[in-house]
Amino acid sequence: MFGFNRVTKTAAVCAATAAAAATALLGAPSAVAAPQPIVGGTTTTTTAYPFxxxxxxxxxxxxxxxxxxxxxxxxxxxxxxxxxxxxxxxxxxxxxxxxxxxxxxxxxxxxxxxxxxxxxxxxxxxxxxxxxxxxxxxxASYVSSSDTGVYAAGTTARIVGWGTTSENGSSSNQLRTATVPTVSDSSCRSSYGSEYVASDMICAGFTSGGVDTCQGDSGGPLLIGGVLAGITSWGDGCAEAGKPGVYTRLTTxxxxxxxxxxx
CATH class of the missing domain: 2.40.10.10 (Trypsin-like serine proteases)
Incomplete structure (x- = not known):
C-alpha cells in the first residue's frame, strides 16, 4: 500500500515521482496520487470561498x-x-x-x-x-483545541481545491468543491492500519469512494459547519472504495x- 501526499508540481517532477512510487512507501512532496479532482463535486468560485x-x-x-x-x-x-x-x-x-x-x-x-x-x-x-x-x-474561522466533537463520524464536511483531473494529468483550471462524510477512527484505521494516527488525523469520504481530494489539493481546507477543521494531507490513491482522504486534525x-x- 502506498500513501501519497496530495501535492502537484511540474509535469517532469510528477513523472519522476510516479516512477519512484513503486519503491517508496511515502512520496516526496511532489508525489503523484491517483486520478480525479474532488470527484463528484462541482465547480465553484473564490467569491463563494474567499479564504x-x-x-x-x-x-x-x-x-x-x-x-x-x-x-x-x-x-x-x-x-x-x-x-x-x-x-x-x-x-x-x-x-x-x-x-x-x-x-x-x-x-x-x-x-x-x-x-x-x-x-x-x-x-x-x-x-x-x-x-x-x-x-x-x-x-476563515478555525477550530479551537476544545472543538473535538466536530469530527463525529458521518458529519458532513466540505472539501475545496484545484486537484488534478487524471493520474499524472493537469489540474482543474477552475476551483472545485464537494461534500464528504467524516469517517470513524476505527474505520479509518481499518483502511490504513498504523499509518493512521487518530490524534493527528481525520478521515473523510464515502465507503464506496467516488468523492475525494487528490493531487494538487494538498494544504486546502476540510470545512465543517463552514469552519476550518482539517487540512488536506494524504491518501491511498484518490476516490478509491475503502480508502478515504486523510486530513490533518486541526483541533490538535x-x-x-x-x-x-x-x-
Whole structure:
C-alpha cells in the first residue's frame, strides 16, 4: 500500500515521482496520487470561498492550496512547504481560475513548518505562511483545541481545491468543491492500519469512494459547519472504495496555529 501526499508540481517532477512510487512507501512532496479532482463535486468560485488561496511557485504555478485565517496568515500542509523557501513561494487570493490574472499575489515573508512533521509518517502535517502583502478577502474561522466533537463520524464536511483531473494529468483550471462524510477512527484505521494516527488525523469520504481530494489539493481546507477543521494531507490513491482522504486534525494543532498567527 502506498500513501501519497496530495501535492502537484511540474509535469517532469510528477513523472519522476510516479516512477519512484513503486519503491517508496511515502512520496516526496511532489508525489503523484491517483486520478480525479474532488470527484463528484462541482465547480465553484473564490467569491463563494474567499479564504481559499492558491499556493504557487515564483512563476505562479499552483501546487497546493491554503486557507486565509488572518489578513497576512495562511494555513496549509507542512508537506507542501518541505524544501521551499520564502523566495520560492507565492500566495494568490481571489483567483478562481489557475490561468487567471486577477486577484492578489503576495510574496511570503515567513514559513513555519510544524517541527514535529516528518514525511515518514505524514503526521503533524500543518504549516503557517506569513504574507508580505495583506489580503482583503474574508477570512476563515478555525477550530479551537476544545472543538473535538466536530469530527463525529458521518458529519458532513466540505472539501475545496484545484486537484488534478487524471493520474499524472493537469489540474482543474477552475476551483472545485464537494461534500464528504467524516469517517470513524476505527474505520479509518481499518483502511490504513498504523499509518493512521487518530490524534493527528481525520478521515473523510464515502465507503464506496467516488468523492475525494487528490493531487494538487494538498494544504486546502476540510470545512465543517463552514469552519476550518482539517487540512488536506494524504491518501491511498484518490476516490478509491475503502480508502478515504486523510486530513490533518486541526483541533490538535489549533494552539500552535494561533501562536503563529499572533507572532
Amino acid at each position: 481559499m488561496m492558491q499556493i504557487t511557485d515564483a512563476s505562479q504555478n499552483q501546487f497546493c492550496g491554503g486557507t486565509l485565517v488572518a489578513a497576512n496568515k495562511v494555513v496549509t500542509a507542512a508537506h507542501c512547504m518541505v524544501g521551499e523557501s520564502t523566495s520560492s513561494v507565492r500566495v494568490v487570493g481571489g483567483r478562481t481560475y489557475l490561468n487567471g490574472t486577477n486577484g492578489t499575489v503576495s510574496k511570503v515573508s515567513k514559513i513555519w513548518i510544524n517541527p514535529d512533521y516528518t514525511d515518514a509518517t505524514n503526521g503533524d502535517d500543518v504549516a503557517v505562511l506569513t504574507l508580505s502583502t495583506s489580503m482583503s478577502y474574508t477570512k 494543532f489549533s494552539s500552535l496555529v494561533t501562536t503563529q498567527i499572533n507572532s
